[in-house]
Amino acid sequence: MSDPSDSPVVVITGASSGLGRALARRLVAKGFRVIGISRQPDGRDNQITDGLGNLFTGFAGDVADAAQMRRIAAEVEARIGPVAILINNAATYERGDFLCTPAEEICRHIEVNLCGQINAASAFLPAMVDRGHGRIVNITSFAGGDPLPGSLGYSVSKAGTRSFSKALAVELAGRLPGIVVTEWAPDMMATHIGRPDGVDPDRVAQLGVALALNADPALHGATFLQDQQILPRRSLRRRLKDLLLLKRPVRPLRLIPDQTPPGGTR
């Protein structure tokens, strides 16, 4: 992509650190124009734009604020270009004993992690719908299915994002085959919301880039855990029935990490 003003636009929420930042670096290196939305557009220690060059544009915004997301979406579409891909990455994770945590702090997880995805999708989708194509990757976690004590807000919010991805896929399926929504639960990472012995977010971002750049309609409504597609469980009865009906079992898809080295600094 020689002329940067022609390259597709990718929006990443929560781009100032962790996985969001790693995704931005890798996508910029591949020649995409990346819009990073975060509450601190210049990143922790004002480093976000370091080395990312003019392909990266930061926007200050809180995903929990629907009106702000709409304003940013309008500005991006008008000033930068049509958004091809939205990666709903922004998330917060604060530990706290439910018995001594104010409800507001619990609910803040839902506002950022769940409502944030809804707000960003709602803001960026209309233009995608008008064009008839677009790609949305919602980053989720299976934490909601097996909650850890002290993570109530995070668990509830992530259970919500799983349902949100499925519900959004159902809303679009059939009507708009050019818009592909996928949910992705990456590995536990060594980020400020992950844990120190987690995986390097830059390695995880290789899978995220591969997933975001694949707009195959077969990925619509799909769930990925790390690099592996998770298919809905089939009961024994269902499996027998499928055998009888000559239905071939569907093989889960596997992501191949993107190999382009990242640009910028961490």
Add this chain to the structure above:
Amino acid sequence: MKELLHRKWDVIIIGAGLGGGVCGRTLAEAGLSVLFVEKGPATPRRAENNQDCGYEDPFAREMFGCWPRQVEARVNGTTTIGWGAQGVGVGGTSVFYAAAMEQPERHDFEPVQDMPHPTGGWPVGYDEFAPWYARAREIMAVNGEQDPLGDEVSPLARPTPLAPRDEALGQALIKAGLHAYRAHLAIRQLDGCKECIGRKCPRDCKMDGRSAGVMPALATGRAEVLDGAEALALVGDAGSVQHLRVRWHDAEHLLQARAFVLAGGSLSSPRLLLASEAPHWPGGCANSSGLVGRGLMFHINERIAIWPPRGAPPSSPGPLKAYSLRDLYRNGQDRMGLFQSLGLPADYGNILFVLHQRYDTSPLRRLSIGRELLRVPAMIAARVLGDARVFAGIIEDLPDDRNRVLYDPARPDTIIYDYTIADELMARRQRFRRLLKQRLKGLRSLWLNHRPELNIAHPCGTLRFSDDPRRGVLDRDCKAHDLDNLYVADASFMPSSTGVNPGLTIVANALRVGHTLAQRLRASG
């Protein structure tokens, strides 16, 4: 949106489908203000879905443009409840149609030398309608070839070349002594045209009630759409309509206009009139004849798969709805109809769809595993039929006032009709099948249906026009005989069903009605 409720419009169009859309466009282009009142919600312009949305939930169905409720059909005395073929939303059913735009023949309108007309003739004859058909082809961007057996029509754009396999099939039909011509289709064939037959076209390529009607109307700046608005009743006095009562966002409103155009389709327009019963409108609005809802007609479909000759090249991309033939359009005194490519490949999905439809009306319908097992015969059929092309013959239906649309105040948005296939039609169908079998001799073919199939996408005749107010609801201008400002612009007006798909006739008549109404409204300031 709220502001739309309080304006006084020149014209309110009830139903933004093919007829309503085109009529509204004519009125708006003539300088009049037009409000389309549409039952369905706004849906994405880029949607590409078909009518098989898979949901039974009324709200979800409307998001796909499908009629929210099941249809109660009493056919030959047996009542079945199932999903119909009607659409909702801007464009109505036409966003799903196969874009067939064929012109009927002289004997469809009036008695000819050797063939009387079942109604004595339409109040507006073939020659008077002809310029409206030409204008209809123009705005619908119709492409195709001249019918070698019929009168020359214009304008006709040049169709995209066929794939070699379909070309070979055409040659084989001609060799068999048939007169195949490229079907007349309202498709602009833009670059990358996906020939959206049976599904919504995401671009302004297929011309339908939306792309050729409502969108150009909105472009004038004088028209608006009130979507998600359910028409409940017309309100007025003995001689004219003053208001349309609608339910919109859970509240009722009275909308005001100088004139009202009813275009909800032949299964719905009469129901609104029946729902509008008042002391001064006994038996319903515009119903002094007692004929509102009566005279319902469908076509009978005969589906048949035809294989290109052995040695024909394999399938490759190209137009699917390739040919029309009028060799069986009439036979002596018999009114038959058009024989045409259905535009659907005989592939697994389409075969399964047909099998499911049959299963759902069979006594086995409650057995869900049986329904799923249809996959197996469908797979086998797809193998066998793989490279065949499916054709459909339609047989003209004639009016009978006992066949009718009913209105149940307890279920105002349920389409209910009572229809009996006439013995005369059954006998004519047998003659049609015999004739078709003879004419297809030498071609490899397979009948796909044995029982008569009602073409439920072609209803018409439920508010027919007639110069005699005792024999028709509408006058020659499609204005209600009983009222001075109520018009109809859908297929309800047709006194007989003709031997072709109703699309072009709906458009031609909607243009004609729009033109007359615009002249009247402008003359009266």
